């Protein structure tokens with residue numbers, strides 16, 4: 001009996017050592033293999049705001065201080081494509097601010113194009129949905145360009161085409177305050193246009209004509225419902241999460257997600273902590289974080305380099321404090337599960353908002369993206385589903401947007417229908 005028990009113990013011990021370790025190894029390998037095979041796209045980072053800083057370079061992690069995105073880390077994280085967003089904060093709509101913002105947007109575009117020239121051995125500009133697969137084969141990173149906030153258009157409709165020609169492939173209609181295009185989700189003041197304005201209608205029509213994706217992240221709920229009715233092509237939310245899980249105005253309600261999916265669009269789940277998990281809003285540090293985020297979003301261009309460095313230093317300290325209860329990839333995947341259960345896996349993707357506030361406990365920069373794939377696999381997502389989430393869905397929408405533009409070109413009367 002004793003002998004039998006001992007044999008059983010030894011055998012099960014041996015069995016365990018043969019099964020558990022190799023299983024986790026096998027899982028790691030499988031997850032990494034799937035991640036490598038996916039065409040991966042992140043639809044939103046604000047890195048261009050840092051790229052205009054002297055000495056900053058996405059070529060080298062050491063020359064990208066405070067950044068969560070650079071080319072070596074993209075490669076390490078198996079990230080094939082990133083939408084670099086030309087972000088400008090919303091300011092009072094004076095003639096001077098229109099001019100300054102237009103100049104700033106162009107400065108960021110100049111920086112992106114200069115980087116693509118300088119680092120052409122590592123990255124290539126992508127302009128069409130199909131470019132990604134071609135660029136991925138070369139082993140380089142594909143860089144798409146988006147524009148966050150239509151403020152630089154300054155009520156001049158010809159600038160939509162001007163920015164398109166400079167490579168911009170989506171415009172986030174507004175940012176944290178109402179603008180000439182539409183009402184924002186976080187302005188705090190009553191609606192100005194009750195959704196999308198007359199100028200906004202022209203902007204959406206022009207984007208449809210050119211083949212640019214309409215991005216409704218930051219837009220008010222009413223602006224979203226207007227935009228989706230107005231657009232002749234599916235639309236995107238480049239970096240928004242699920243409001244049923246995290247009750248933030250920036251997130252999308254189930255009703256919005258259903259509408260988005262019914263029109264073939266996609267919600268790119270954002271990694272910004274408050275959009276992922278409801279925070280404890282009572283602490284002093286939380287309040288300071290809120291203040292700094294506001295300064296970062298609205299006043300960065302007014303600050304001296306020394307002020308910026310001091311702010312970033314404080315931010316790093318606050319981040320260390322926050323790290324202990326930061327949301328994790330598991331929390332993020334709850335949002336993906338929610339969209340999948342609500343409308344299906346074809347309408348969800350990833351838009352990190354890195355360098356604009358995005359970052360989770362176990363996904364703090366682009367190099368940690370494989371953690372998302374691992375969690376999805378753990379939850380039973382198939383390889384096909386994971387491929388859709390990592391880029392397949394977004395590329396489908398992008399192709400539809402391009403097709404709509406082609407149709408409008410051959411039948412111009414469609415634009416007015």
Ligand SMILES: [Zn+2]
Nearest residue numbers: 148218239356
């Ligand atoms: Zn944003």
